[in-house]
Amino acid sequence: MKSLGLWLGSPWRRSAVAGVAGAVPMVTFPAPALWWLAPVALVPWILLARGAPTARRALYDGWCGGFGLVLAVHHWLLPSLHVFTFVIAALLGALWAPWGLLIRRFLGGSPSPGRVGAALLVLPSGWLMVELVRSWQGLGGPWGMLGASQWQVGPALRLASVGGIWLLSFLLVAVNVAVAALIAVRASRVPAVAGLVVTAAVTSAAWAWAPRPEVDERVAVAVVQPGIVAGADSADRRFDRGERLTRALVGREVELVVWGESSVGFDLVDRPDLARRLAALSRETRAEILVNVDARRSDRPGIYKSSVLVGPDGPTGDRYDKMRLVPFGEYVPARALLGWATSVGKAAGEDRERGTEQVVMEGGGGLRIGPMVCFESAFPDMSRALAEDGADVLVAQSATSTFQRTWAPEQHASLAALRAAETGRPMVHATLTGVSAVYGPDGARVGSPLGTDASAGRVHEVPLADGVTPYVRLGAWPVTLALLVLACWAVAEGVRTVRLRRNGPEPLVPPVRTARGWPARPGR
Template structure:
């Protein structure tokens, strides 16, 4: 039966109001733009404050969706916009494939869009106090589950995790010491939900305001009682060598090695305990090119300190596997010490191509890896001698691995006193990537209570203290330089060191409990169990004759 204009047509997924609507493409474009907004909170813009309201347009859009299908589409498009925006600097390497990746990863937010609609709008109208309270707990938890799933290394890893945008906000770093970057993400999304609830209706305004006040009190409590490792012992002196863009000619690796040698000699008077070179700073195996080993040994002897280099070359590991390894190698005054670490988590497309037989074509449209690197099997803590007669326990990470909170936590729990990240973002030199990558060191330091030294070939190189604070001046991408940093040490463990990803488990429990509760509320047998109340039967039209005239009784 046709529905007259202006009448509400009851559907199984809520009321659908007839009337003028914006074209679907405009709503889709709005979802893409709304999803991209949070990228402004990350470096290079670093508008950290906008993270607390950047999700509000996306929340309001999904919450006002007329159907569940439209809410899922708003979630998908918003997620795609977010992924493309925080990874836009990859366009020069993988070209249009970044749009494909963004679209695939964006699908993870489709259920989140449906969830937002059910709690902020949907069939029940504006949320009251109960639904508002549920939204404040469930929507951030569901967001965190999306972040966890997409943080799997094979899907690109935890780059652009929303909580990482708060790397220079001291209260957020304190939260990270309690529950990692995941707890910071939960807090940031919860503030966005509260702001959206204030806008949605007067009924939810009080609940949202109370939630904001309680959140502020909880943050203050964390500040007061959360244990932090106390600084202790004499600060080791660690030198960072950043050769910069020396040349793009075919012989540039040799020129870069020579420039690194020169910069290393310049810190001879700095009395460094350790010198750190960036990722891929050596492009030949020391076994096949012993002259390189001799040059590094001479440097170490001149400085009286070990040199930690990173070798990107074909070699063989302790298990007899042959291939190209990204290998952190410690060289001392007596030569290579034999202490090495092979990169475990490789960058999809950049260092290997997943399912190369199927996706190998991407190497023809971008700068994807022509040959797969071989992944290491275990993390390593290196012991480095100090000038004062003591020793320093160093936990190496290579490039992409600094994005993974669990790897830093494992090293801290294994006894590392300093986390050292060897990186290279030369391919993305003039993009947001170098600053974004360096900022991750602040989060890892705050989470573990261990200082982080982030050394790169071309910048940004930076050092962060055990509470996430910056130490000294960074070396920007325009510099070819070396610098010596006094790195403060700390002893003790953070709550994140002790309890790990507990915030993730809480989020899983919250979402699971909500889904179970919603399932119990459904009425069995009513259109697949999706309706909470039956619809009244439509009026029966009068009978008609074949000529269209009303039938008369008795005829």
């Protein structure tokens, strides 16, 4: 241990170790999907920051760990953004700097049982604040939140219906803190074990109390995935392939057909021939078709990505314009300042325009559809709003064509399981090139997904559920709890500081030596 401490004495080596420690949670997400490592994935990072020799070094440990985490979970952006990926990781990684300081404050040195007990609340609360801030779409959105690693764990999905992904992240960090305390702080093993027991008890109670979605009927929904289409005329050829795959569904008694993001590359007003072909498909399949138009609008300036519902008579008038755009992928933040990103990577040459409100579409058969586009499925508040507005089924239209043969397609598809479990509404994740998947109202997968090598149409019997989950009713209450915990701690720290200043330090009085050389008490 002493030699390890000497080796970590180099600031550069320590920063590198912090970056690697912060990257460990990456393996808990798809494609590796080692979800069972999540309860200990933060332990190396916590142990490192706990042993920081100074508060400043703890800040750096938090920052470097955050840099490693952001870079790891977004590594698939490197071919598109190149060096700018490191810039983004460095900026976002700074959000974890205060968290590193909190670790040292509560677990550094020989913490008392009370400090360890407080750490089990304060450190998860601090982590949640970081996830809350970085969830702002201007900072890249909530991709890679720790709780999302549990997308295929049934009990975790039940908990998501109670407190959303926020509750999962809070509990996972609490377990990591308890494990770190068990390893490093022998004198505080009792509160660490107690913390694990309490966490398990709270988790079990929430799991038992969480209402199960009551399935009352099923609806046949088809996902059409054309696969990779390249070339200068790719928009026309992609439409042709989607049309052919949809026509193959004739006779399957489908109620809704879903195409992926940018499945139509032309405005349907400017191209009435495409609108007529879609209407003919709707008549032949006896199903409405939800397409996604990525084109310059004829009725207003700019390029929009829009979900458009088409029936047997053409577009029904239901349209949703994407609201939350992908930074650098669909627009460049502060383009006057950061426009150089287009010269070093595949950043958007022209900004897409934003929609102004979410829309619940009314299908002809009474099915209420809540559309989202691409990485909007990462935002729990958007799916919650659609469920509140009465959506029967959530739909995310996506295109991960740029990131084939990376972990991005599988990770993106997994987010739909969380959104379904949180809202108690089934979710369809339809893409151009995979992974396309469908999840029931409990977050369990329905049927088999379409992988990145597939070009097909697949019908799923999607279960519909009634009722409202606690998360839809109460919202992100774990975030409110975390804010209260941090506020209480800040008040306690403020009171403690005032008392120390008021009382002042005890005077340092040198001992008085007697004739025999023994120290005597002052005044004797």
